[in-house]
Amino acid sequence: MNFLKKISLTSDEKRAALLMAPAIILIFFVAIIPIINIFYLSLFRKVLIFDITKFIGFDNYRHLLVDQRFWNSFLNNVNYSFFSVAIELVLGLTIALILNQSFKARWLIRTAILIPWILPTVIASKFWNIILDPQYGVANKILLNLHIIHTNINWLGDPFWAMKCAILVDVWKYTPFLSLLLLGGLQLIPKELYEAAILDGTNKLQSFKNITLPLLMPTMLVALLFRTMDSFSAFSVVYVLTNGGPADSTELMSLYSFKTLFQSLQFGYGAAISVVIFLCVLLISIVYLYSFSYKTKDVN
Amino acid sequence: MKTRFNEIKGRPFYIFLLVAWCAGPLILLLFYSLSDINSGYIDFKNYVNLLKDENFRTVMSNSLIVSTVSTFLSLSLATISAYAITRKSIRFGQAALFLFLAISMFPSIATLSPLYLIFREVGLRDTLISLIIPYTVFSLPIAIWMLSGYFKQIPKELELSAKMDGCSGFTIFWKILFPLLKSGLATTAILVFVTNWNEFIYAVAFTTTNLSRTLPIYISKFPTATDNVIGQLTASSVIGAIPLILIILFFQKRIVAGLTSGAVKE
Incomplete structure (x- = not known):
């Protein structure tokens, strides 16, 4: 009872x-x-055009293990996520530190900073498509005039540059968002701590290391969590910018999954790739949440 | 103390760089869309052509319908749920909130193909409803999470005293809670609207014709930057950005507060 x-x-x-x-x-x-x-x-072989649906157990996953193109997309994704998130964090922190003082034209800066965040990824990627165009693009024209390069570079058609360009677009789009989050975190740190540090004769670097970084850590972890998870399922940037090319050098997991689903219409295999993405995102969130609870325990 | 401890040398220059880096692309888009490549003069013909174009008008209205309807639906349902979680004394309320937060982090690609198969089965493919449903539902968790935060800021005593005066549950909600919640609702609505306006992956998978395409899909369909479409491409991008820029201009403080509250407070 x-x-x-x-x-x-x-x-x-x-x-x-x-x-x-x-x-x-x-x-x-x-x-x-x-x-x-x-x-x-993901346990089925399901091909829409032929109307095939057949249970095959874990065969899709077995195939994934030996699928070169899948591992390529996985490594591309690790590369993309690592570099875009790392650059965004460093740049975002720098911007937040610069903005974390009373300054004029706050309204103008806030307006500008929100533009990359609010613009659709599609528009941002199309814009960079125009800028990086090998013949008409402004990027080549400026770099040629400054004598940094001597011939036009095919930014999005060269496997060496294409991924870097995709990361550039990601960085453009998300750094301001990150700097806003970090600025919010910085503003919570009591000013008295810094004043006390001056009295104690510490220099800027020391106070950054001993006050700013540890107190900003929770905010940084949340920001990192958001960005890493997002970038592991990133789709629009590469879809619009390069469609995965050249030679699959910018194909991320979501894009490979999408192409398998909607171009080859292999729904079982596409689902298996989606499951891997889901598990990656889950794993990242668990890792971060664990380190987050560990850190907060540490501070208390 | 005039010079601050953290003063960074050459700050105005860095801030100028930052503003140029963030706003530059939009200004360039505007420049491209207004300049006539042949004559080199300012010319509104790209905009005039677009507005004359039946397809573009349909796509634009699709985007408006899908984003506003799903924002409205999502916010209505989320308000009721957030009210239930925070104002009723229930067990596991906090756990439910964290579950919602976890659901809001699902990558779109993971739900894309099952939803596609269902919509295909029931004949919803290439309809606005096939977008309104996922947009509404996938913005629900984050809207519930945000609104619960705003509800918690309203003191419970207000309701209790209204109850003592004999107000019904609905009157309490409508007359007392709603006015206090307005600014939180606005913030949530803005974030949800922007997310839905910009959404790409569901839209690209579920739509096949201009009958249901949204603006991001329309823009993505332009071939790469060749001279003859660049005007149309940039002009439609600028038009697609206008509602968003207006949102920034009018609600920027709110957006910044909304964006940072979740990450910073916890």
């Missing part, structure tokens, strides 16, 4: 459940069921 009492809902809980029902039902059918379904789908 006692047990039943425990699980039976109070009147308040019943009312709450009723109020939340529409949202929960929708989330259940449109988010939860598809996530379960994708694991299920």
Whole structure:
């Protein structure tokens, strides 16, 4: 009886459940069921055009292990995520430190900083497409005039440059967002700490290392979490900028999955790649959340 | 103390660089869309052509319909849910919130193919509804999370005293909580609207014709930067950016507060 009492809902809980029902039902059918379904789908060979649906167990995953193109997209993704997030963090922190003082034209700066964040990734990527065009692009014209390069560079057509360009677009788009987050974190650090540090005769570098960095760590971890997870399922930048080319040098996992799903119409195999992306994102979030709780315990 | 401890030399220059780096692309887009390559003069013909173009008008209205409808639906449902989580005394409220947050982090590609297969089965492919459904649902968790934060800031005593005066639950919500929640609702609405306006991967998978295409898809379909489409491409990009720029101009403080609150406070 006692047990039943425990699980039976109070009147308040019943009312709450009723109020939340529409949202929960929708989330259940449109988010939860598809996530379960994708694991299920990945156990099938499902080719839409031939109307084939056949249970094959873990064969898709076995195939993934030896699929050169998949490993290429995985390594591209690691490369893309590592460099874009690292550059964004360093640049974002620098910008946040520069902005973390009273200054004029706050309105103008805030407006400017929000532009890359708010512009659709598609527009941003198309813009860089125009700028980096080998013949008409402004990038080549400026660099030629400054004598930094001597012939036009085919930025998006050269495997060496294409990935760097994709990272550049990612950095352009997300650094301002990161600097806003970090600026918010910086503004929470009490000014008295720095004043006390001056009295103690510490220099700028020391106070940065001993005050700013540790106190900013929680914010930095959250920002890193968001960005790393996002970049591991990044799609739009490479889809629009290069469509994975040249020679698959910018093909990220999401793009490979998307092409397998909607171009070769292999839904089982495409689902298996999606599952890997999902698990990567999950793993990253667990790692960060773990280190996050560890860090906060440390501070307390 | 005039010079601050953290003063960085040459700050105005860095700030100028930052503003140019962030705003430059938009200004260049505007420049491209307005300049006539042949004559070199300012020319609005790209915009005039676009606005005359039936396809572009459809795509533009698709984007507006999809984003506003899904923002409205998502916010209505999220408000009710956030109210239930924060104002009713329930167990596991905090756990439910974290579950919502986790769901909001699902990568789109992971739900894309099952949803596609369902929409294909029931004949929803290439309709605005096929976009409104995922946009509404996938912005729900984050909207519930944000709105719960705003609800928590409203003191419970307000409701209690209204209850003592004999107000019904609905009156309490409408007359007392809603006015206090307005600014939080606006912030959430802006973030949800922007996300939906910019969404790409569902739209590119679920739409096949201009009947349901949204602006990001329309723009992505332009061939790479060749002379003859660059005007149209940049002009449609600028038009697509206008609502967003207006949002920045009017609500920037709110956006910054909304963006940073979640990451910084916790």
